[in-house]
Amino acid sequence: MEQKQYDLVIVGAGLSGLSAAVEAGSHHLKTLVLEKGRTIGGNGNYVEGALGIDSYLQKQHGIKIDKLAVLKSELDYSHYEANAAHLKHYFDHSGETIDWLHRLGVEFAGVGAQGDSWPTIHAFTGGGHAAVQVLEQKARDLGVEFLTSIAAQRILSTDSQVQGLVAKNETTGLEQTFLTKHVLLATGGYADNPQLMKQLVNSSRLMTVSDGKSTGDGLKLAWQAGGQHASLGAPQFGGGFIYDPMKPAFMYMGSELGAAATQEAILWVNEQGERFINEDVNDNMCNAGNAILTQSKVYSIFDQAAVDHLEKVGLYKKVGNSPVSPDKLAKLPEEIKADLASHQRFLTSAATIDELAAKLHLAKLPQTIQNYNQLVAAGIDTDYGKDAKYLTSVTDGPFYAVELGVGIAAAIGGIRVDNCNRVLNDYGYPIGGLYVIGNDAAGMMVGDTYAVTLPGSTAGYASFSGRNAVQHIVEE
Ligand SMILES: Cc1cc2nc3c(=O)[nH]c(=O)nc-3n(C[C@H](O)[C@H](O)[C@H](O)COP(=O)(O)OP(=O)(O)OC[C@H]3O[C@@H](n4cnc5c(N)ncnc54)[C@H](O)[C@@H]3O)c2cc1C
Numbered sequence: 001m002e003q004k005q006y007d008l009v010i011v012g013a014g015l016s017g018l019s020a021a022v023e024a025g026s027h028h029l030k031t032l033v034l035e036k037g038r039t040i041g042g043n044g045n046y047v048e049g050a051l052g053i054d055s056y057l058q059k060q061h062g063i064k065i066d067k068l069a070v071l072k073s074e075l076d077y078s079h080y081e082a083n084a085a086h087l088k089h090y091f092d093h094s095g096e097t098i099d100w101l102h103r104l105g106v107e108f109a110g111v112g113a114q115g116d117s118w119p120t121i122h123a124f125t126g127g128g129h130a131a132v133q134v135l136e137q138k139a140r141d142l143g144v145e146f147l148t149s150i151a152a153q154r155i156l157s158t159d160s161q162v163q164g165l166v167a168k169n170e171t172t173g174l175e176q177t178f179l180t181k182h183v184l185l186a187t188g189g190y191a192d193n194p195q196l197m198k199q200l201v202n203s204s205r206l207m208t209v210s211d212g213k214s215t216g217d218g219l220k221l222a223w224q225a226g227g228q229h230a231s232l233g234a235p236q237f238g239g240g241f242i243y244d245p246m247k248p249a250f251m252y253m254g255s256e257l258g259a260a261a262t263q264e265a266i267l268w269v270n271e272q273g274e275r276f277i278n279e280d281v282n283d284n285m286c287n288a289g290n291a292i293l294t295q296s297k298v299y300s301i302f303d304q305a306a307v308d309h310l311e312k313v314g315l316y317k318k319v320g321n322s323p324v325s326p327d328k329l330a331k332l333p334e335e336i337k338a339d340l341a342s343h344q345r346f347l348t349s350a351a352t353i354d355e356l357a358a359k360l361h362l363a364k365l366p367q368t369i370q371n372y373n374q375l376v377a378a379g380i381d382t383d384y385g386k387d388a389k390y391l392t393s394v395t396d397g398p399f400y401a402v403e404l405g406v407g408i409a410a411a412i413g414g415i416r417v418d419n420c421n422r423v424l425n426d427y428g429y430p431i432g433g434l435y436v437i438g439n440d441a442a443g444m445m446v447g448d449t450y451a452v453t454l455p456g457s458t459a460g461y462a463s464f465s466g467r468n469a470v471q472h473i474v475e476e
Helices: 015-026 042-046 056-060 067-077 084-104 127-141 194-200 217-224 256-263 279-283 285-292 304-313 332-341 353-360 365-378 457-475
Strands: 008-011 031-034 049-051 108-112 121-124 145-147 150-158 161-169 175-180 183-185 206-208 234-242 268-270 298-303 347-350 399-412 422-424 430-436
Touching: 008 015, 008 161, 008 175, 008 217, 015 031, 015 042, 015 127, 015 457, 031 150, 031 175, 042 127, 042 399, 049 084, 049 457, 056 084, 056 108, 067 084, 084 127, 084 457, 121 127, 127 145, 150 175, 150 217, 150 430, 183 217, 183 457, 194 234, 194 399, 206 234, 217 430, 234 256, 234 285, 256 298, 256 304, 256 332, 256 399, 279 285, 285 399, 298 304, 304 332, 332 347, 347 353, 353 365, 353 399, 430 457
Parallel strands: 008 031, 008 183, 031 145, 161 430, 183 430, 206 399
Antiparallel strands: 049 121, 108 121, 150 161, 161 175, 234 399, 268 298, 298 399, 347 399, 422 430
């Protein structure tokens, strides 16, 4: 079979791969994008927004961020495990990356903070899917070729220089070789790889909302080619999540019961029925995930008065800390009714607290609720210091318990790259022509906890790193 020669082969057509494809096309590089899924966009389709500092939109809104202060705070947050030089390079070009996306036709609905974060998230109009469509069309217009249902298998190299790539057609099982001196790995991290995830977080309570295709292929390909094994980095936790191991987690992403149980800072208890945390920890989704995993089981407990309040009066706290949060949970009573009628295991209801405690073997629940209601009456959380505005009593039956797992969107890290996103070998030297971008490289930004303080940071990094790698190839 004829083997085609490309300037560049990009593995993965998600947010980072598509950003790289557009950049490569605009520099007239003969570029091929291989995508193992049938469709384009990867997890980029679900993204709410991307980080930028000093973007056109922030200037319009008068938002000024001191880049050095952000860098310092992020290094502190990561316990200096983040790579300062790479992070700085990213921050310095993050605003212009948003401007570039905007010039291509990607629209942004707004920019702001999530909770007490830096105001860095630029929310895509129409979500990530709309942005992905713009990028794909632009890349095609620039002559970039796409193949779907084909998964990269191994990198061909001689003398530490990439020579090509072997990929397997997912339908026929047949392998095909593509000749190129440059391969960009953009496979989206490893949230869907159980072995790697077990090394990162050993828990059966993770509810993965990724697209199922983030199986760590980029890591495996880079390691096979001699790339250095860096620390596995961080899970991108989305805070608490309805615990239902029987159904794909994405089915609960729009659940109002899930929002009530995880986002509203109402009472959480553990497997004994004891309170264990200030529930407004969900200001930082990753901290909330960490806190939940300190216990063997976690239940969110609330009463009918809370349901009525959330349905008719309004939220206690913005959902997802997001500027695009709804005002009320109008469908909450309906959802509760339907879940109880279909005997969903994650939801338990009882007329009294004693009955709820007995049903779930939460021996200490009655005492916990008595204590908690006293804190509510006093208006101060002397146990864990939750903000008084989230202290709501649990007094009016029926009572509800929702079992919680931890949502996870992505897992990043595992490969060390330099400032041009080249893969480094064990000695810290680049492997010729091998680049890693997006989630596959984003471990460079974090320590063991994802940078929720900088919302939009993986999506912003996906676009930045894709362009960064291509610009290096062009300069070479
Ligand atoms: C529900 C959800 C919401 C999110 N929201 C945000 C947000 O608001 N802000 C934010 O910053 N981040 C968010 N993220 C994180 C998101 O993963 C990244 O921001 C972004 O998608 C990373 O881009 P990527 O190109 O690295 O990965 P992806 O966009 O996932 O793309 C990877 C692509 O590689 C393909 N692939 C994998 N292996 C192979 C192979 N062997 N051969 C060929 N193709 C392969 C995959 O099929 C996929 O299409 C969210 C994630 C999820 C799941």
